[in-house]
Amino acid sequence: MTDLIVTERDGFVQTVRMNRPEKKNALTLAMYGGLADALAKGETDDDVSVHLLAGGGEDFTAGNDLNDFLTITRLSGTDLERFLLTLAGLQKPVVAAVKGAAVGIGSTMLLHCDLIVAAAESRFQFPFVNLGLVPEAASSLLLPRLVGHPRAAELLMLGDPFDAARAYEIGLVNSVVPTGEEEQAARALADRLAARPRDAVRKTKALLRQPDEPVLDRIQREARIFEAALTSPELREAVAAFRERRPADFTRHAR
Numbered sequence: 001m002t003d004l005i006v007t008e009r010d011g012f013v014q015t016v017r018m019n020r021p022e023k024k025n026a027l028t029l030a031m032y033g034g035l036a037d038a039l040a041k042g043e044t045d046d047d048v049s050v051h052l053l054a055g056g057g058e059d060f061t062a063g064n065d066l067n068d069f070l071t072i073t074r075l076s077g078t079d080l081e082r083f084l085l086t087l088a089g090l091q092k093p094v095v096a097a098v099k100g101a102a103v104g105i106g107s108t109m110l111l112h113c114d115l116i117v118a119a120a121e122s123r124f125q126f127p128f129v130n131l132g133l134v135p136e137a138a139s140s141l142l143l144p145r146l147v148g149h150p151r152a153a154e155l156l157m158l159g160d161p162f163d164a165a166r167a168y169e170i171g172l173v174n175s176v177v178p179t180g181e182e183e184q185a186a187r188a189l190a191d192r193l194a195a196r197p198r199d200a201v202r203k204t205k206a207l208l209r210q211p212d213e214p215v216l217d218r219i220q221r222e223a224r225i226f227e228a229a230l231t232s233p234e235l236r237e238a239v240a241a242f243r244e245r246r247p248a249d250f251t252r253h254a255r
Contacts, residue, residue, distance in 0.1 A: 005034030006056070007042075012049035012194035012251065013187065014042040021057020024101050026065040029072070033079035036086045043090055049194040049201075051090065053113065054097040054183055060122070063104030075136075084137050087112045091202045093193050097186035098122050099179060103161075108137035110172060111146065114205060115193070117186040118164040119179040124172065125161040145211065146171055197234030197250045 006017040016038045018025040027035075042048040055061055075081050087094070087109060096110055099119035107124045110116050126143075128135050135143075135156050144152040147170045155162070164176045177185045193201060203225050213221070229235060234250055241248035 004028075004031050005038055007038045009042075009045075009048060011191065012047065013052055013190045014038075014045070014048040014050070015052040015054060015187075016042070017054045017056050018061050019056035021055075021059070023065065024059040024062035025055045025057065025106075026062045027105060028065045028068040029079045032083040036079060036083040039083075039086050039090060043086075043092060049092060049198050050190045051092055051094045052097065052186060052190045053094060053109070054186070055099065057100075059100030060096075060098045060102040061106040062101040063106050063127070084109075088138065091206065093201055093205055095186050095190040095193065097183040098164075098173065099182050103127060105137065107172075108135070108139040111137065111139055111142040114208075115186070115189050116173040117182050117189065118167055118173040118176050119182040120164050120176055121179045122164040122167070122176075122182075123161050124163070124167050125159065126155050127159045129157055130159040195250060197232070197238070199232065200229060200234060203229075 004018070004020050006015075006019045008015050008017075016035060018027065018031065018035070020026060020031070039051060042051055072078065072080070090112075093115070094113040096113040096116045098106075098110070098116060099122055101123055102110070102118075103123070103125045104127055107126055126135065126139065134140070140152075140156065143156065146152075147155070151170055154160075164173065167173045168176050174189075175185065207218075207222065207225075237250060238248050
């Protein structure tokens with residue numbers, strides 16, 4: 001899988017790249033296994049603070065390789081399920097650099113990412129109903145939360161493709177940049193996240209991923225986490241940097 005799923009670490013950012021450009025990075029079960037393994041390894045690596053998902057060639061991913069996918073009779077216990085559970089369970093932030101085709105899983109996996117940069121010529125689609133299928137990767141839950149029921153129904157029931165401008169309008173991506181600049185822009189965001197206090201970033205992600213908690217319960221839970229952070233090395237570094245009029249360096253507390 002080293003040629004189809006390429007992993008590299010630069011600084012505190014791990015890039016996981018789908019690398020089957022001749023097939024628009026269409027994903028096989030074996031590639032799902034490679035993605036799950038790479039993300040799980042980065043999650044346990046103290047030198048990794050941020051995951052960056054990208055595609056090789058001209059596309060992010062065109063979705064499932066249909067020849068491979070049609071051999072599946074169940075999802076339970078497959079590498080596809082393992083990838084989805086791994087992605088959804090990541091504690092470290094995930095940044096995505098999208099270009100070209102982002103179809104099916106190429107769009108639904110973005111709902112589990114934290115920051116997403118799209119190239120201007122990106123094309124998105126949730127084509128499940130058109131294939132006689134239903135949405136996956138919890139997109140029937142996460143997409144309505146993100147864009148509201150009417151828009152989610154339009155995207156999931158009609159399954160029409162849409163462009164990067166539309167993706168930005170509905171809040172699916174954070175920004176749209178000229179094609180060819182998407183990975184550089186995504187890496188810049190990943191570097192900014194990696195420079196932040198690691199524990200605070202992870203706990204903020206965890207809070208953001210639980211939107212249905214009652215307000216009063218959330219206030220109390222935030223307070224408990226906030227109190228614990230009052231004695232953290234990261235806070236001491238931030239205060240020292242402010243007093244000394246220098247940039248804070250949180251990387252010394254990364255492990």
